[in-house]
Amino acid sequence: MLSYKKVFLIDSLGALLSAFLLGIVLVEFEIIFGMPRNAFYILSIAACLLMAYSFLGYLFVVKNESFYLKIIARVNLLYCCLILALMAYYYKKITFFGLIYFLAEITIIIILANLEFKIANGQTENRSE
Numbered sequence: 001m002l003s004y005k006k007v008f009l010i011d012s013l014g015a016l017l018s019a020f021l022l023g024i025v026l027v028e029f030e031i032i033f034g035m036p037r038n039a040f041y042i043l044s045i046a047a048c049l050l051m052a053y054s055f056l057g058y059l060f061v062v063k064n065e066s067f068y069l070k071i072i073a074r075v076n077l078l079y080c081c082l083i084l085a086l087m088a089y090y091y092k093k094i095t096f097f098g099l100i101y102f103l104a105e106i107t108i109i110i111i112l113a114n115l116e117f118k119i120a121n122g123q124t125e126n127r128s129e
Helices: 004-033 037-060 065-089 096-120
Strands: none
Touching: 004 037, 004 065, 004 096, 037 065, 065 096
16 A cells, blocks of 8 residues: 555645646636636645645655644645635636536545545555555
């Protein structure tokens, strides 16, 4: 199974991808997704912060891994709430493509957070590197 380090790395790479897509790619196609530019930037900045935390966890966490993994899992879920809040706020503007993109991102993040909680709680077969 996955180790703490690998999960932190996966989380950081996923957040980096989200930050790149939201802050550089999708923002240029605002009309296709329906989310205003400032909302894309807010989500991108949040993804950058998540990426930094997870990457620092990958590099430096050697004790209390469970504690730090639970933090990122919870913050990932809060990030999903932020996406949902922005979708609700801009619900009249969001297009079908925006809806699909954001629901897909939320789904992936929830799956990852669930995995993080399982590993943090020792519910996997093997946590070693």
